[in-house]
Amino acid sequence: IRNPRHPYTKGLLGARVELAEGRDRLITIPGAPPDLAAMPPGCAFAPRCELAREECRADVPALTRLSADSQVACILAH
Ligand code: SF4
Structure with a gap:
């Protein structure tokens, strides 16, 4: 949560209600699941x-361990 990769x-963390101060709408992730x-x-x-x-649409990103308690599956998060 402190260092999302x-x-x-x-996107989920950016949609928190407490960050909506001064806005009439929450930040959302476009599209649908x-x-x-x-x-x-x-x-x-x-x-x-x-x-x-383009490479994101070619292969499922590998799950990569970042630390003892953190893993991520994104080509940009290494
Ligand atoms: S989450 Fe990462 S791997 Fe998936 S589309 Fe976005 S940049 Fe590509």
């Missing part, structure tokens, strides 16, 4: 990720 986690019966190729978050690249 995945764009989806960053994927259909679990028809998952997109590559990273499941790619259709909604503002940082997505």
Whole structure:
């Protein structure tokens, strides 16, 4: 929570009500969650990720250990 590395986690944390001060709307992640019966190729978050690249849609990102208690599956979070 203190050092989110995945764009989806960053998006969720950015949508907290306490950060909405002065705004009439919360920051949201665009789009909708994927259909679990028809998952997109590559990273499941790619259709909604503002940082997505072509390689994100080619392969599922590997889960990489960052520390003893932290792992991430994103090509940009290494
Ligand atoms: S792998 Fe690509 S699409 Fe998936 S979260 Fe990381 S940057 Fe976004």
